[in-house]
Amino acid sequence: MTHASVLWHDARRLAYDVGSQRETERVALGDAVGRVLADDLVALIAVPHYASSAMDGWAVAGPGPWRILTSDTERGGSLREGRGGDDGGGADDAPAHAEGDSEGRRAGGGAILRAGEAVPIVTGGVIPPGTRGVLRSEHGVVAADRGVDAIPDAGAGVDAIPDATRSADVRPDSGLLGVLPSIDPGEPREGLHVRPAGTEAAAGETVFHAGALLTPAHVAVAAGCGHDEIAVVRRARVALLLSGDEVVARGIPGPGSVRDSFGPTLPALVSRLGAEVVAQHRVGDDFAATLEHFTSSRLGDALPPATARSGGQGADAAPDLIITTGGTGDSPSDHVRPALRAAGAEFLVDGIAVRPGAPALLARLPDGRLVIGLPGNPLAAMLALLTLAHPLLSSMQGRGMPELGRIRIATSLSAGTAPTSLRPYRLVAGEAHPTAWHGAGMLRGLAEADGVLVVPREGAAAGAELEVLPLPW
Ligand SMILES: Nc1nc2c(c(=O)[nH]1)N[C@H]1C(S)=C(S)[C@@H](COP(=O)(O)OP(=O)(O)OC[C@H]3O[C@@H](n4cnc5c(N)ncnc54)[C@H](O)[C@@H]3O)O[C@H]1N2
Numbered sequence: 450m451t452h453a454s455v456l457w458h459d460a461r462r463l464a465y466d467v468g469s470q471r472e473t474e475r476v477a478l479g480d481a482v483g484r485v486l487a488d489d490l491v492a493l494i495a496v497p498h499y500a501s502s503a504m505d506g507w508a509v510a511g512p513g514p515w516r517i518l519t520s521d522t523e524r525g526g527s528l529r530e531g532r533g534g535d536d537g538g539g540a541d542d543a544p545a546h547a548e549g550d551s552e553g554r555r556a557g558g559g560a561i562l563r564a565g566e567a568v569p570i571v572t573g574g575v576i577p578p579g580t581r582g583v584l585r586s587e588h589g590v591v592a593a594d595r596g597v598d599a600i601p602d603a604g605a606g607v608d609a610i611p612d613a614t615r616s617a618d619v620r621p622d623s624g625l626l627g628v629l630p631s632i633d634p635g636e637p638r639e640g641l642h643v644r645p646a647g648t649e650a651a652a653g654e655t656v657f658h659a660g661a662l663l664t665p666a667h668v669a670v671a672a673g674c675g676h677d678e679i680a681v682v683r684r685a686r687v688a689l690l691l692s693g694d695e696v697v698a699r700g701i702p703g704p705g706s707v708r709d710s711f712g713p714t715l716p717a718l719v720s721r722l723g724a725e726v727v728a729q730h731r732v733g734d735d736f737a738a739t740l741e742h743f744t745s746s747r748l749g750d751a752l753p754p755a756t757a758r759s760g761g762q763g764a765d766a767a768p769d770l771i772i773t774t775g776g777t778g779d780s781p782s783d784h785v786r787p788a789l790r791a792a793g794a795e796f797l798v799d800g801i802a803v804r805p806g807a808p809a810l811l812a813r814l815p816d817g818r819l820v821i822g823l824p825g826n827p828l829a830a831m832l833a834l835l836t837l838a839h840p841l842l843s844s845m846q847g848r849g850m851p852e853l854g855r856i857r858i859a860t861s862l863s864a865g866t867a868p869t870s871l872r873p874y875r876l877v878a879g880e881a882h883p884t885a886w887h888g889a890g891m892l893r894g895l896a897e898a899d900g901v902l903v904v905p906r907e908g909a910a911a912g913a914e915l916e917v918l919p920l921p922w
């Protein structure tokens with residue numbers, strides 16, 4: 450190679466440092482998993498936003514036994530059902546109340562439970578004011594109500610309920626309620642099975658900071674905090690330029706032809722790295738055609754059907770990054786470097802002192818678009834993608850530099866011809882076993898790998914600890 454290679458670690462750092470775009474967009478919650486949070490996420494309401502029951506049973510006030518309130522009149526409004534009626538009590542800090550709440554969790558009117566009264570409640574139901582705690586259904590027994598006079602003194606157990614019956618035909622929503630003899634007669638203690646409002650977050654509290662990679666759990670919390678949309682960092686738009694007269698996309702290749710390793714794999718891989726492929730072009734070993742892609746910002750051909758675009762402005766906007774495959778060498782049929790030079794590109798990484806992947810490059814076109822040139826050899830290309838595109842796309846998302854791990858190697862590795870060699874390995878009993886099939890043109894070793902060893906020029910003895918490049922899949 451005639452270019453001025455940089456060391457492998459420096460190439461990663463240079464790629465990370467050049468990533469800068471920080472545009473944001475708002476996406477529906479359902480599209481937010483895997484995206485990076487652009488602004489701190491604040492709870493719009495307290496979470497939970499009302500005190501609720503953690504059990505099915507009865508909300509009770511004062512010591513038992515309790516008279517179960519049944520009619521709406523008795524409850525001063527329906528404590529339990531609230532079907533189609535008022536919104537939930539205790540939700541004063543909610544900015545807006547959702548329509549179509551499900552039945553059975555809402556309570557109306559702020560009716561106060563008085564000592565000696567109970568009301569049936571379901572898990573998640575609104576705790577009426579005055580509630581001491583929730584008696585779970587399997588701890589209570591209901592007896593037929595013989596009228597107000599039948600309620601014995603406060604503090605008495607179920608045995609004090611006249612004609613106590615545990616028969617199944619006594620409805621749990623009317624009559625006299627007591628604590629089963631086998632249960633602590635003091636139950637429920639103050640606050641038992643009550644989830645107070647605001648225990649997970651106060652209204653206005655920051656729950657996640659900008660830069661968080663949104664998992665399903667983050668998005669579920671955002672929903673609980675009252676959000677319908679989230680501001681996320683716009684994903685970088687990537688155009689693929691796959692070169693090579695010999696590369697075929699279908700069928701059994703004849704001698705001199707190869708099946709395309711990149712067309713079916715790079716869109717998904719780029720998406721895992723936090724960007725989206727918005728265009729995919731094939732170009733033969735042709736200088737003029739290659740140059741055209743660097744001098745024109747048009748996106749050209751349609752995407753392959755499997756490459757779904759997620760909407761937004763991606764369809765018409767110019768890519769932020771062009772990733773080319775093949776043609777990075779110096780032979781007369783290699784046109785990536787000459788075309789970049791002719792387009793006036795600035796080379797930020799012009800070859801890397803690594804095997805495989807030495808001819809990889811990173812350049813910036815005069816219009817600001819970045820170009821990563823991957824070698825044609827498939828393993829070289831995949832490892833160059835991890836070396837350059839992973840740090841660059843992480844930085845474009847406002848994320849940190851992908852961290853290198855460390856691992857002990859089970860077998861010795863001989864000295865290499867470059868300052869750094871990258872070697873896929875399998876993890877067996879906590880140690881790295883370098884895989885077979887690690888030639889630059891092979892992918893079978895990478896396919897069964899758990900990571901990639903970063904091997905210094907001098908090699909390493911069995912038992913040594915080496916740096917590890919994590920795989921993004
Ligand atoms: N005289 C020298 N020859 C080579 C050198 C060198 O220093 N001096 N470096 C070698 C190294 S290292 C690499 S890596 C390759 C770089 O090659 P290119 O980036 O120019 O890639 P091509 O020549 O276009 O293709 C190389 C190889 O990869 C196959 N290929 C290309 N595209 C695909 C694809 N989409 N899917 C599967 N395979 C693909 C192509 O058919 C070739 O076999 O140069 C070495 N030579």
Ligand code: MOO
Nearest residue numbers: 805806807829889
């Ligand atoms: O370094 Mo090349 O990139 O061997 O395959």
